Amino acid sequence: MGEVELFLPAASSEAVSTDGKLLGLIVISGLITLLVASLIGIFAVRYRRGSKATRKRLPTWFSKDIETVWTLATAGLFVAIFAWAASQDFALAVPPARSTQIHVVGKQWMWKVEHSGGQREINELHVPAGETIELVLNSQDVIHSFYVPAFRLKQDVVPGHTQHMRFNPTEIGTYHLFCAEYCGTQHSAMIGRVVVMSKEDYADWLTRQPEGDDLQEDGRRLFVSKGCAGCHYGSSKVRAPRLAGVYGSSVPLADGQVVTADDQYIRDSILQPRRDIVAGFEPIMPSFAGALTEGELVSLTAYIRSLAVDETAR
Ligand code: HEC
Ligand SMILES: [Cu+2]
Numbered sequence: 001m002g003e004v005e006l007f008l009p010a011a012s013s014e015a016v017s018t019d020g021k022l023l024g025l026i027v028i029s030g031l032i033t034l035l036v037a038s039l040i041g042i043f044a045v046r047y048r049r050g051s052k053a054t055r056k057r058l059p060t061w062f063s064k065d066i067e068t069v070w071t072l073a074t075a076g077l078f079v080a081i082f083a084w085a086a087s088q089d090f091a092l093a094v095p096p097a098r099s100t101q102i103h104v105v106g107k108q109w110m111w112k113v114e115h116s117g118g119q120r121e122i123n124e125l126h127v128p129a130g131e132t133i134e135l136v137l138n139s140q141d142v143i144h145s146f147y148v149p150a151f152r153l154k155q156d157v158v159p160g161h162t163q164h165m166r167f168n169p170t171e172i173g174t175y176h177l178f179c180a181e182y183c184g185t186q187h188s189a190m191i192g193r194v195v196v197m198s199k200e201d202y203a204d205w206l207t208r209q210p211e212g213d214d215l216q217e218d219g220r221r222l223f224v225s226k227g228c229a230g231c232h233y234g235s236s237k238v239r240a241p242r243l244a245g246v247y248g249s250s251v252p253l254a255d256g257q258v259v260t261a262d263d264q265y266i267r268d269s270i271l272q273p274r275r276d277i278v279a280g281f282e283p284i285m286p287s288f289a290g291a292l293t294e295g296e297l298v299s300l301t302a303y304i305r306s307l308a309v310d311e312t313a314r
Contacts, residue, residue, distance in 0.1 A: 011150040011171040011196060017088050018152035025081070092166060099134040099166065102127070103215070103302075105294040106137065106144035106157045109186035111177065114298060118214035119206055123192030125177065128202035129169050136263065137163040140294040145181035148194050154180055160271075162263045169196040219303025222296055231285070240285065241278050244307040252279040266301045 010016050046053050102125070103114040113121045127133050137146055139157040146165065147154040150173075155165040179190035197205060223229050231240040246261050254277040259265055268275055270292070273285035292300070 009150050009171060009173065009175070010152070011169055011173060011175055012153070013168040013170055014092065015150060015152040016170075021085055021088070024084070028077070028081070095164075096132040096134070096166065099132040100128065101134050101136060103298045104135050104137045104146065104157075105140055105298065106146065106179065106183075106190075107140035107294070108142065108184050109179070109190040111146070111179070111190070111192055112295065114215060114295065115206065116215055116302070117206055118218065119209035121209075123177070125192070125194045126202060126205055127169050127194065127196055128199045129172050129196050130199065132166060132168050135165040136298075137165060138294050138298065142183045143181050144179045144183050144190070147178040147180035148175060149178070150175035150194070156181060162267060169194075172196050172198060215299045215302035216306040219299035219301070219306075222292075222300055223303055226288070226292065226296075226300075228300070238284070239281060241281060243304050247305045247307065251276075253277060254279050254281075263301055266304050267297060270297065270300065
């Protein structure tokens with residue numbers, strides 16, 4: 001970082017596979033260019049005006065066959081390249097069995113990061129090498145784009161949507177972080193750095209951060225202070241669904257649909273409660289749009305997620 005680099009470092013396994021694809025494309029196009037250029041050269045010399053080369057007409061079926069073969073060959077090549085690249089993209093989209101989840105909120109004009117232990121940082125992201133990292137991205141205002149060239153990864157962050165971005169950092173070091181979507185006058189200042197550390201250094205770094213409440217604890221407090229508990233705790237007189245075990249389950253809705261309660265669903269339930277009404281309940285939950293910051297939503301979701309695991313926390 002700092003000096004001008006000709007070749008970007010490849011600091012994640014995704015970077016290695018992306019570079020592989022790029023190299024593959026360059027080699028294939030290079031070989032084809034070479035083939036076409038040399039044929040042009042050879043034919044230009046061989047059939048130049050006045051040369052004694054035979055110029056007999058070929059039967060039409062022959063040129064038709066050649067035409068068919070090379071059309072099919074190039075089409076096949078394109079499909080093969082597509083399948084190769086798509087399979088790698090699909091592999092990226094599959095949630096890993098185990099990952100370190102880190103929440104990132106983009107806002108004009110900074111990246112706010114929250115580790116699951118409650119550690120917070122701004123325009124910096126510390127991650128351990130050799131683990132699958134899953135970033136859960138949200139935007140508080142406009143469209144931003146989380147871009148780490150050394151990982152060859154870029155993810156648009158659209159307000160109202162929860163985006164996931166996964167990578168396996170491999171090389172210890174410090175790398176550029178950019179916002180790659182014009183998001184207002186200070187867009188160009190929305191830059192930061194990603195610090196890839198060894199597992200031990202990362203664990204050490206986490207303990208050295210100022211004690212913040214962890215996200216679950218933060219969420220539990222908000223759940224009470226924002227009035228959610230008044231309806232959702234078992235002792236309430238209002239009929240509202242219990243939230244223990246909801247996260248990750250299939251929720252039947254009043255309109256007959258069944259949806260999976262993931263981050264996006266929890267978020268929509270809080271911000272647009274009228275959209276997905278749980279079957280058997282009245283649509284009495286008020287919308288909390290504008291009343292909660294992105295960070296608070298992240299904490300509330302973390303709390304509701306923790307209820308799925310810990311049944312005693314009702
Ligand atoms: C006035 C009572 C009331 C308040 C306050 C309230 N809720 Fe609700 N909530 C409900 C009811 C009733 C439902 C079921 C009907 C629906 O889906 O809108 C519900 C549904 C939900 C669901 C979907 C549950 C499921 O089983 O799929 C979530 C998640 C949720 N609320 C979270 C919250 C959070 C977080 C807060 C505080 C920020 C909150 N609620 C505040 C009454 C309330
Ligand atoms: Cu931005």
